[in-house]
Amino acid sequence: MFKFHKDRLQTKQKLGSGKFASVFPYQKDTQDFKWVVKRIRADDADALLSSLPEIVLGFFCDHPCMVPVKGYFIEKDSNNESFNIYMKLPRMKETLLNNLKDRKRDKNPYSEQEIIRYFYSLVCGVQYLHSNKIYHGDLKHDNLLIDNTGSLKIADVGIAKHVEEEDSYQTLTGEVGTYQYSAPEIVGADRKDHKKDVLAKADVWSMGVVILELCSLDFRLLNSSLPRDQLQARVNERLASLEGKFDSSLILLIKKMLNLDQKERLDVEVIINEIENHYSEMLDRDFLILNPSYQAQVLKEYEHQIEMLKKQIQEASEKSEVEKRQLTEQISQIKIEISQQKQQNEDQIAAF
Ligand SMILES: Nc1ncnc2c1ncn2[C@@H]1O[C@H](COP(=O)(O)OP(=O)(O)O)[C@@H](O)[C@H]1O
Numbered sequence: 429m430f431k432f433h434k435d436r437l438q439t440k441q442k443l444g445s446g447k448f449a450s451v452f453p454y455q456k457d458t459q460d461f462k463w464v465v466k467r468i469r470a471d472d473a474d475a476l477l478s479s480l481p482e483i484v485l486g487f488f489c490d491h492p493c494m495v496p497v498k499g500y501f502i503e504k505d506s507n508n509e510s511f512n513i514y515m516k517l518p519r520m521k522e523t524l525l526n527n528l529k530d531r532k533r534d535k536n537p538y539s540e541q542e543i544i545r546y547f548y549s550l551v552c553g554v555q556y557l558h559s560n561k562i563y564h565g566d567l568k569h570d571n572l573l574i575d576n577t578g579s580l581k582i583a584d585v586g587i588a589k590h591v592e593e594e595d596s597y598q599t600l601t602g603e604v605g606t607y608q609y610s611a612p613e614i615v616g617a618d619r620k621d622h623k624k625d626v627l628a629k630a631d632v633w634s635m636g637v638v639i640l641e642l643c644s645l646d647f648r649l650l651n652s653s654l655p656r657d658q659l660q661a662r663v664n665e666r667l668a669s670l671e672g673k674f675d676s677s678l679i680l681l682i683k684k685m686l687n688l689d690q691k692e693r694l695d696v697e698v699i700i701n702e703i704e705n706h707y708s709e710m711l712d713r714d715f716l717i718l719n720p721s722y723q724a725q726v727l728k729e730y731e732h733q734i735e736m737l738k739k740q741i742q743e744a745s746e747k748s749e750v751e752k753r754q755l756t757e758q759i760s761q762i763k764i765e766i767s768q769q770k771q772q773n774e775d776q777i778a779a780f
Pocket residue numbers: 443444445446447448449450451464466495517518519520521522523570571573583584586
């Protein structure tokens with residue numbers, strides 16, 4: 429169970445930040461580099477509710493290509509209606525964006541093997557998400573982290589969606605990732621509510637942009653809000669500039685991921701097969717032995733826990749001030765239950 433020590437939070441050494449979140453080192457002493465804490469401020473119970481998927485998804489997503497949430501703590505501000513959410517995460521060395529910027533500055537392009545390895549980790553993490561009906565929605569270099577061994581891990585499930593029902597439409601208002609990485613059908617004039625197969629293909633577009641940019645040793649190359657013909661011309665131009673530098677099957681694969689027509693765009697399973705067929709000698713596949721029954725378990729627990737948390741928070745916000753103050757304790761209790769269930773999952777896997 430995560431016991432949060434506020435004095436370990438190094439708020440003077442911010443490692444990164446986004447719209448509502450800041451990430452700080454979390455350390456016992458100056459030699460302790462294992463953890464960070466992501467702090468999200470929620471102005472009221474509604475904002476807290478909308479942050480819950482990030483906590484619970486991060487907590488249950490357990491895959492070598494993802495940054496796991498190892499614990500969390502929710503603090504109610506006694507003076508007003510706001511909350512602070514603290515999520516404990518393993519500390520990563522850098523973002524893929526910083527890595528790319530350094531390489532660009534040093535004019536030190538990635539080798540094909542380096543690209544294929546990042547690509548494979550990225551697509552395996554996304555396959556894990558999609559097979560659990562989770563769609564990331566914000567894949568880009570600043571949400572992809574590199575650990576000390578040089579492995580890529582997907583972070584920031586802040587706008588990820590878990591879509592259980594086959595046909596339900598997901599409203600994306602205000603939750604779209606940046607237009608340089610989002611698929612054209614998600615931004616601009618075509619933007620509307622989407623079914624989950626569209627969300628899956630949108631993640632594929634974003635991965636295509638990430639890999640295109642690694643190959644090009646540059647970033648922010650596309651703009652999905654451009655008219656289609658201009659965007660298509662940009663994509664063609666960028667792909668053409670890779671010819672002769674990279675294997676033609678890699679360029680073709682990126683091209684099929686950057687198909688403007690999302691129906692024609694590849695899905696993750698096909699991409700994984702292509703990489704495995706063409707580049708098996710470049711891959712390190714030891715980490716890919718996953719237990720399929722565990723994936724189902726993750727999903728079941730997620731649904732259950734998120735419902736419980738939502739109910740508790742809604743009840744607490746509707747009731748009296750005194751009861752509102754009990755919110756933190758109620759959530760702590762659920763937190764213990766989540767930890768226990770997760771431990772049970774792990775025991776089952778160990779026994780498997
Ligand atoms: N586990 C981590 N280790 C080191 N730095 C991190 C970690 N997680 C996030 N960061 C840094 O903080 C930034 C913001 O984190 P992120 O989870 O993407 O939050 P946001 O939802 O605000 O975008 C990242 O781009 C990265 O620079």
